[in-house]
Amino acid sequence: MDDNINETKNIENNVIENNNDQCNNTDSNNNNNEIYNTENNLQNNIEIIKEDKKINDDIKNENISHSIELNKQCGSEINNNISDHIPESSDISNNNLIDTNNINYNNVGVQITFENLSYKVINLKYKKQLKIKKKYEEQINKLKRDNKQIDLEKMESNEYSNQATRGGDVIEKELTILSNVSGVIEKGEMTALFGPSGSGKSTLLDILAKRKSTGSITGKLLVNGKELGDAYKKYCSYVTQEEILLETSTVEETLKLHADLRLPGMSDNDKWKRVYQVLQDIGLTKKAKSKIGGVLPGGMVLKGLSGGEKKRVSIGCALVTNPSLLLLDEPTSGLDSTSALVVMKVLQNLTQKGVTVIFNLFTKIMVVLKGRMFYIGGDVLGYLASLGYKCPNHENPADFCLDSCIEIANSSDFTTIVDNWDNYYKNEVAPTICNNDVNKEVDKGVSMLYQYKVLQHRSLRYFLRNKIGFASRVVIGLLVGLLFSACFGGLKNTQEDISKETGALFFLMASLSLLPYACISTFLSTRTLFNSERASKIYKTLPFFLSSMFIEIFVGIVVSAIVVIIVYTISNFRWNFVSFILTYFGFLFIHLFSVFMVIAVSNITGTVDLTFTYSTGLSIIYLLFAGFFVPVNQLPKSFGWLHYINPLHYGFSSLMIAQFKDREIECPTPVPNDPSSICLYPNGNLVLKQFSLQDYTYGETLGILIVWTFFYYCLAYFAIHYFNKEKR
Structure with missing residues (x-):
């Protein structure tokens, strides 16, 4: 397993050793890291240098020539290592797993076109300005109603007036993030989305992936010149920046789950073929049985894949659907240079199979500035040179482009430049839009029953593999039962032990x-x-939700059974089968009610701190008014109604009824002038009367508790569904 985790680091170490052996005749001032960085920079930029020969003739000076020669001498080992790391088709074919000749990406080669895309959001400052203006107007109207003379000079100095009426502070109702952005992405292209911070890159990427859930979007998104609506999603897959994967699943299990849920019309055998084809393409055939790994809830670390391998698994999940367009949000973020290069090589190989990829190691670049399309094409350095921004010798082209774009965005000519580009696009590029037929049918998807089956299988697998999580809850249940028994062990059916039993x-x-x-x-x-x-x-x-709650209900059944069995065995509660079963169900639904309440609160708040704070507050209120400290009939009238909406009141009532209903209690032998010999509770019904529970039945109290448990069960579902949405 350690070899699996450190595979990427081993590749990097081998590369450095090989560079040392082959490049020992280079300048003594260049250390191994400089050689390695030279390789990475030239590997990424050599194509741009070649494309810009006509514009930047002086790039071919002696120093660059020397660097390229050094690249040729020292770079072969890196490519060889990466090639070894990404298996060829024969690696799987020889194992008779699949016939790689029968599966191709991008069954329908498509061209993605976006025309006049604009994106606007509500301006929060505008809403604040409206509120201030409303308060100002209310103040004026109040003075008029009171027939008071309005001191205009005083009102002008009022803070509401100043903020609501200043002419220079007029705020627009909506903020424009993107404005009339247009472009074309051809089949099999790798396109980088480029621009300074705040330029609208992520917004454009989300719109192209149809993942925007807020704001208003206008414009057209076309596949082969046609609008597809919801059918667009089957041509497009999106890979997030974070690798959000289930730690206990293996690589092939993760891919198979996506195949099960996203390929409804495919047989199980064909789904496995697709899984192993994807494993081949992302270079993880040897890691198919390896767990993803990571930090489990509670802090336990499960060994698994490296960061670069997890990124490739995320890419593989997107490739399962055989997409025509693959969008990636910062695919190399957080990776070391070797892992990043391996990931980009995987993407580069995909473009050779017809998949259009948007990000680095690119053949085309899109530059967005201030929400406008500044450039789209393959020669951004040439375009910048035509605007008077010529890339100096030896400067990193990416850094030069970014610095130049920031300077242009802040210049007075920015609007003219982007308007000229828009005109060029409409006159030269737009007429070339593809018009081939595409499938406009929307996939129906798998049934909800099948989704439940697949997700339930994953939940069970996670539960069985995360042994620490389940064991910790069982151990806590055991400790509670044993410590309880140490305090309340050997209870007797006597007057003296009634208070102990109710407290227990x-x-x-x-x-x-x-x-x-x-x-x-x-x-x-x-x-x-x-x-x-x-x-x-x-x-x-x-x-x-159902698959997750099934596990929680099972754990609740086990933990409640452990506690009740220990308590009944040692503490000597009312020992008959009916009382045992009634008590067990009372404790079970008390526990499940609390589980569903915490799940609901956690999905509403979204943080550990807030969940703990609000859940603790609810629990304190419920326990305080449960009827143990103060009987219901003795509560103040202003708070007496709280027990009606208190699930724990009905839970405590059901436990008391199960233990004391119609139960005979031993009385001491009367002794004159001895108050302790008085028999206060000759039967359990009098105990129930002491707690104002004489009018309840076990069925009523447990039934109401079950209703409250089901209410929080439904609340947990609605919290997950409505309060738990990704906002982009």
């Missing part, structure tokens, strides 16, 4: 209602995974 029931109820707090991090970790997968629309909310 309340303590157990409080313990089981607080146990789910230990799993807040687990609930929130599944929230992140769900957000990522739902954004890709591979399943609905309900199947995911």
Whole structure:
């Protein structure tokens, strides 16, 4: 497993050693890292240098020639290592896993065109200005209603007036993030989306991936010159910047899940073929059985893949659907140079199979400035040179482009330059838009029952492999039961032990209602995974929720059984089968109610701190008014109504009824002048009357508790569905 984790580092070490052997005759001032950096810079930029020969003739000076020669001498080892790392088709074919000749990406070669894309969002400053103006007008109207003379000079100095009426502070209702952006992406191109921070790059990428959930979008997004609506999604796949994967799943299991949920019309055998084809393309055939790895909820670290390998798994999940267009958000972010180069080589190989990729190692570049399309094409250095910005010798072209674009964006000629580009696009590029037929049918997708089956299988697998998570909850249950028994062991059916028994029931109820707090991090970790997968629309909310809750219900059944069995065995509660079953179901639904409440709160708040704060507040209120400290009939009238909406009140009532209903209690032998010999509770019904529970039945209290549990179960679902959306 250690070899799996350190594979990328081993490649980098081998590269450096080989460079040392082959390049020992170079200048003594150049160390191994400089040689390695020279290789990386030239590998990424040599194509740009070749394209700019006509414009930048002076680039071919002696120093650059020497660097290129050095690249030829020292670079072969890097490419050889990477080629070894990315297996050829024969690697899988020889194992008779699939016939690689029968599966091709991009079954329909398409051209992606976007015309006059604009994106606007509500200006929060405008809303604030409206609120200030409203307060100012209310102040004026109040003075008029009171028939008071309005002191205009005083009103002009008022803070509301100043902010609401100043002519220079007029704020637009909407902010324009993108304005009339147009472009064409041909089949099999690698296109970089380039621009300074805040220029609208991420916004354009989200719109091209149809993942924008806020703001208003106008313009056209065409496939082969046709608008497809929802059918566009089957031609496009999106890879997020973060690798959000289930840590306990293997690589092939992760890809198979995406195949199951996103390829409804394909047989299981063909899905496996697609999985292994993707494994070949991303260079992870030897890691098919390796777990993803990472930090599990609770802090335990599971060994698995390296960062670059996880990135390739994320790319593989997107490739399962055989997309024509692959969009990636910073695919090399957080990776070392070798891992980044391996990832980009994988993407470069995909373009040779017809997949259009938007990002680096590119054949085309899109530059966005201030929400406008500044340039799209393959010779950005030439275009900048035509505007008077010539790239100096030896300067990194990417840095030069970025600096030049920032300077142009802040210049007075910016509007003229982008308007000229728009005119060029409309007159020269737009007439070349492809008009081939495309499939406009929207895939129906798999049924919700099948989604539940696949997700339930994954949840069970995660549960079985995350042994620490389940074991910790079982151990806590054991400790609660044993410590409880140490304090309340050997209870007797006597007058003296009645108060102990009622206190023991309340303590157990409080313990089981607080146990789910230990799993807040687990609930929130599944929230992140769900957000990522739902954004890709591979399943609905309900199947995911049901599959997750099935595991929680199972754990609740086990933990409650452990606690009740230990307590009944050692503490000597009312020992008959009916009382045992009734008590068990009371504790079970108390525990499940608390689980669903914490899940609902965690999905509404979204953070551990807020979840703990709000859930603790609710639990304190519920425990305080449960009826143990102060009986219901003795509560102040202003707060007496709280017990009606208190699930723990009905839970405590059901436990008390299960233990004391129609139960005979031993009385001491009467002794004159001895208050302790008085028999206050000859039967359990009097105990129930003491707690104002004489009018309840077990069925009523447990039934109401079940209703409250189901209410929080539904609330947890709505919290996941409505409060848990990715906003982009």
